[in-house]
Amino acid sequence: MIAMLFERGLLISIMNILKTLLVSNSAEGPKLISHIVILFLLVISVYITILVVNHRKRHAKPLSDRLYDGIFLFTLIDLLPEPIYLKDDRGVILICNKALQNFLHLKKEDIIGKSVFEILPPEDAKTCAEKEKPLFDPKGTDCVTYESVRIINGKKHYVIERKRAISDQKGEILGIIGIIIDISELKKAQEKLIAEENRLKLALEIGSIAYMELDLKTKEIYISDTVLQLLGHESTVYLGSLDKFVNLIHPDDREHFISGLYACLVKNAIFVLQFRIKKPNDEYIWLECKARPIEKDFDSGEPVKIAAVMVDITGYKSKVLRQEQIISDLYSVATTDSLTGALVRWAGEAYIKRILDKTNNGDLNQEPGCPFSLIMIDLDNFKLINDTYGHLMGDAILFKIGETIKKSLRKNDIFVRWGGDEFLIFCQNSIDQTIPMAERLKHIIEEAFFMEEISPTVSIGLTHANPGESLDEIFKRADKALYKAKKEGKNRICIVS
Known part of the structure; x- marks a missing residue:
């Protein structure tokens, strides 16, 4: 159910982004499309990952067959002006858009089902394979970006290649999604500046x-x-x-x-x-x-x-500042849940772990083990709401809950969408200071839906962090508190020390 909701939410996000791009009439429109495609790529990569994971759970179909089930998504990819491709875990190209065909001056059938060694000149293929090695290593990096020079039909192209590994929930590498950005004009501008x-x-x-x-x-x-x-x-x-x-x-x-x-x-x-x-x-x-x-x-x-x-x-x-803004926007899209505005799980988890590590190592201006607490929030009967009123209503409720919670956060609170209808708030103060906040959150969420057709409630689990504890240890207690709140009748707050 969570995966289905996430797939639907991603499709809505993709449609909204594309609509914004297509209606832009400004002089910067083409350039904006060229750069925002990087942001779009992250959304696409997450969506494809979900398709791949779901296909393994539901069917025994090949990766390429399952991916082509998302024909709507690949139509969108074809509309993008930058070359995009998807490879499986053997480096074989499964999908490419028209921009890649035009860039390589090759037909689709000359690309699909082949590796770079069958398409590119030997030196280019070797460089490409070397750069991709860390992506196929589960312990390696999940994203690489590098500049290279391509000679296509005798013409030199300066390009930035960005590639991201696609893995399932077990961390198994399923393939790579990549994008090629031609920066030849930027290079010319740099050379002009030098001149x-x-x-x-x-x-x-x-x-x-x-x-x-x-x-x-x-x-x-x-x-x-x-x-x-x-x-x-x-x-x-x-x-x-x-x-x-x-x-x-x-x-x-x-x-x-x-x-x-x-x-x-x-x-x-x-x-x-x-x-x-x-x-x-x-x-x-x-x-x-x-x-x-x-x-x-x-x-x-x-x-x-x-x-x-x-x-x-x-x-x-201006070019430098525009590039910095693109990077900033790219990071924001990659780390923010488009439906609720909360941090996505991997970003929130990394952020909280970094704070805990720095605190425990004495790197922050705080005593090791300074008071932290964790709030877990779960929407009661959310599956029933979805089944009764549909996923669009479910998404609307999640959006409103996310909006309501964000308005109540303090400066140092970290708000994370942990699962489909489950949220986490990491508070940088003691549990005694956090209890009133949890009570206030429960109250304002109820108020947000007062007099509406649907009046959802939430169950809240609360715990504190002991000195030197990891996030996993803290989370287990918060999850236990949340389970207790659910078991005791929902719509309540439970604390586990």
């Missing part, structure tokens, strides 16, 4: 330079006409004091700029920093500044003048 920097060096040599000089005694700044043209300001804005220049720097970057300037003086060396500065139209641009002391006081030997050259890196910085 621009070389042109700047040439400009310095012939005297046409974006140059700034600071007198540390008078705090006066000299700025060349090239810099003024770059920033679009009149020279009178800058000449006079360092303060006038610093005031044009973005508030979030000022301390960074001043610290870099100070480090340059203390170390008497070149420093490089990036910061945003305001133009007359109130627009901020990114500058990269390279500076060093050029003159010292005769008596003290202390620097008295600093020279700097600057280059506009707004375009490059």
Whole structure:
């Protein structure tokens, strides 16, 4: 039942993501699709894993047959602009989308059922196989990302390849799902940036330079006409004091700029920093500044003048920030349950274990074994609700419960969807402080459904963490408390110490 619900929830999420992409009319639409596909890949990989696990439980069909049962999912994959493929545990390609066929300039029948050694040039195939080795090792990593160069029809392509292992509940590797992202245009942009920097060096040599000089005694700044043209300001804005220049720097970057300037003086060396500065139209641009002391006081030997050259890196910085946002979004999609907004189990488990390990090892600013407690929440009679009102109603209830719980969490509480209708809250305080919270949660969940057709209740198990205990040990007691609450009639809170 849980697997069926999860499959349905994932399909709903996939449909919503695709709908958002298809209706986007902005100029960034194609690029957005190109990058969000990475996020989409994670959802797909989890969904395929569930299909594979379920097929082993229900049928004795081959992996490829079971996967093709999800024809709707693979139609969606075909719509994606980035090459995507699925391999079994022998490295044989079972599924590929049209983008991969176009990228390799091969027909589908020339790809399906073959390994990379039958498709790619020997060196490319060897590299591919080497990178995939850790994925086929149950004790290895579950995801690899690397850059490579592919020569397709005589044309060089710079690509990022991202691959994730698919395993069942026992940890057995079932296959690999992968995506290829062509970053050739980004490489060209990087090469263009390098060329621009070389042109700047040439400009310095012939005297046409974006140059700034600071007198540390008078705090006066000299700025060349090239810099003024770059920033679009009149020279009178800058000449006079360092303060006038610093005031044009973005508030979030000022301390960074001043610290870099100070480090340059203390170390008497070149420093490089990036910061945003305001133009007359109130627009901020990114500058990269390279500076060093050029003159010292005769008596003290202390620097008295600093020279700097600057280059506009707004375009490059925009690409970097966009990539960082993609990575951040990717992590969020991978770790957050799309239906309830809670952390998914593996992410929540890893997060809690990390806190416990750091606390027990004294790595946090807390005493080893500082008070922690665990709340387990289970929706009463959820199977009956699903059977009576349907899965859509069940999903709506889970969504509302997740939303209700999140509003009541404190800053350091960790909220995890542990199973289909089972949630976990890891509290970083004593059980005496957590009991009122558990009672409040039970009450507000009941209030959330007051006067509605369905008024679900929850059973709650509560326990505390003993010094040095692992999450598994703490969880067993919380689970025991939850079982006790269920056994005693549900809709109640039970504590096991």
